[in-house]
Amino acid sequence: MKITILGAYQTKFGELWDKSLKDLSSEAAFGAVEDAGVLFKDIQTAYFGNKMSPQITGQNHVGSLLAEILGTDIPITRIEAACASGGSAVRQACMAIESGQYETALVLGAEKMTDLAISEISVGLMGAASEQERESGLSFVGLYALMARKYFDKYGAGEKDLAAIAVKNHFHGSLNPKAQFPFVLTIDQVMASSMVADPLKLLDCSPITDGAAGLVLASEKYAKKLGSKKPVIIASKQASDTLSLSKRKDLTSLAGAEKAAGEAYRQAGVEAKDIEFAEVHDCFTIAEAMALEDLGFCKKGEGYIAVGKGKTRLGGERAINLSGGLKACGHPVGATGVKQLVEVYSQMMGRAGKRQTKKNKLALTHNIGGTGGTAVIHIVKN
């Protein structure tokens, strides 16, 4: 696979009271197109990652909504895969180009989450979990807390180990002007934050966020015509797992992520050790520890150790979540998987400012839906 990222754009992430889903989507769409150096009429198809719109404003059919606000009649297809909606939308766009039907595609991910009370948003988010999980009163932080407990029992990790993940991601986020929470945290601050679902505390959790991200993708041929030297997506894979945590064999690893990553490495012809930096789905700190292992960056049970040793920090062995991750940059659900690729693009283009990594030749993105029921992996080469 050789799909060029011609352009990318991320809106500010945060509680954006003065911006609607339409405002955010349109800013990201036109921003990405402008960055790509093409005209909007050069865009031949589009994909839209969005989870919550029907539950928040009653609005389905957001593909057509986008067509209206962007003033186009090209096909725009909404993809919904819970928190992996964005990554899956990128993947469908890659395949649409690979199919030979299109040379260019716009991918948007957007979510407007702060229009509802937090209790209503929590109910909406739990739509990504199973019926039984919802009926038994579990929340996503509760589900990930179950995984954290199991991980602690199995590997001897503890709450401070997870806190170090939040601290590292907030350090990166403090260098990202687009981040929702661009400030540093200390281990003590994380440890002192209120318990949400034991052992996960408030500062182990990613926030509720408004935001959008956009990408313009192009075929190799089209990119060559433009003389582009821009980053190229060389692998795009997706896998599924059970919706319910109770149906899994192992709670300390996401089988879908492992499978999709394995397939992506084969597709790209690279190995885990070759990846120089990555954006991973740290919806909760425990998720990042597991991701490092599922992706093959660390041995099982050693993900948290790598973080503790500073190996995943800017300047370390393999920087993880230079954007600040979901934790500090924010998590506008449908936008997250797209934003991960925007961050990779920015780093590869040398535009990441204070959080710029020098090791920017080969990167991976890891986007998860629910508790791992959907996993989407992309590998990008500079």
Next chain:
Amino acid sequence: MKITILGAYQTKFGELWDKSLKDLSSEAAFGAVEDAGVLFKDIQTAYFGNKMSPQITGQNHVGSLLAEILGTDIPITRIEAACASGGSAVRQACMAIESGQYETALVLGAEKMTDLAISEISVGLMGAASEQERESGLSFVGLYALMARKYFDKYGAGEKDLAAIAVKNHFHGSLNPKAQFPFVLTIDQVMASSMVADPLKLLDCSPITDGAAGLVLASEKYAKKLGSKKPVIIASKQASDTLSLSKRKDLTSLAGAEKAAGEAYRQAGVEAKDIEFAEVHDCFTIAEAMALEDLGFCKKGEGYIAVGKGKTRLGGERAINLSGGLKACGHPVGATGVKQLVEVYSQMMGRAGKRQTKKNKLALTHNIGGTGGTAVIHIVKN
């Protein structure tokens, strides 16, 4: 494009009180795989067309739900494009195969609609319309009634002309044991049914339906390996239009459908006149009159005349909606676009029983989201 339909399955459509979304999806998935003569493990990826699940049961992330109930870890991607969710899911599956990443794909469309009161369902369905349309109290029948009024004014058609469309589709539906309403109607019965939104009466409207449909698609190479002589999808196109009716130039035609059809004819290398039968999106009778014109089967303003003359009836010049259409077969929203292709396959395989057409070599399906904000066209060759 050459994507073989290896297998197809439709559940009974209707008010299926004893069946859940899971039951319907699983019946259609395994039914299609069995009909394809392959093993479930031969299916490499899947797409799921579903609109209403989040609004009806609070369940998002139905791709992963399907993975759980089907016992698989292949990628399953949910597509939502209002009432065109099914057709768009077929299209994404075609492109996934064309991309070269997969040789086989399962497409499912399913909707469980009768679990809510009709007033709640109406609100959910209006999620496919624009904010302004919802806030002004319009319903879908109201929106299509506006189109019907404009069509009447422009072309001189009347209520009896639309009634003839319902009568024709119920005649076809009476021959389809899977139909929700397998009985004939008379013009007088349609005319005597209660007015819903002037000039559309109850019997001009498609019903609220539970049901699912599934297809197994395969690459040309894979089909050849199996020695398949089954029908082949030779075109798959999608286009967008504004979400709001008020932003359109013309209310008597769906510009997205015209555009997608034009592109599909070019992709297939055929013309409108070559199409021998078609399944079109008759969510309301007026929609079928417009479809005949948008697809180029009739001149503008003459769609209703062709129906009146019996040209679109089984045995006529070009049979339309042999399944009974949305009107008589039923309209489980996300399933409809998939079911249209199941019907085409059944007709081409000579399995359509009493409604079998002899002219079964080249067919078209026309699946519409909302009032035309999304349009998906497929052309199939026997």
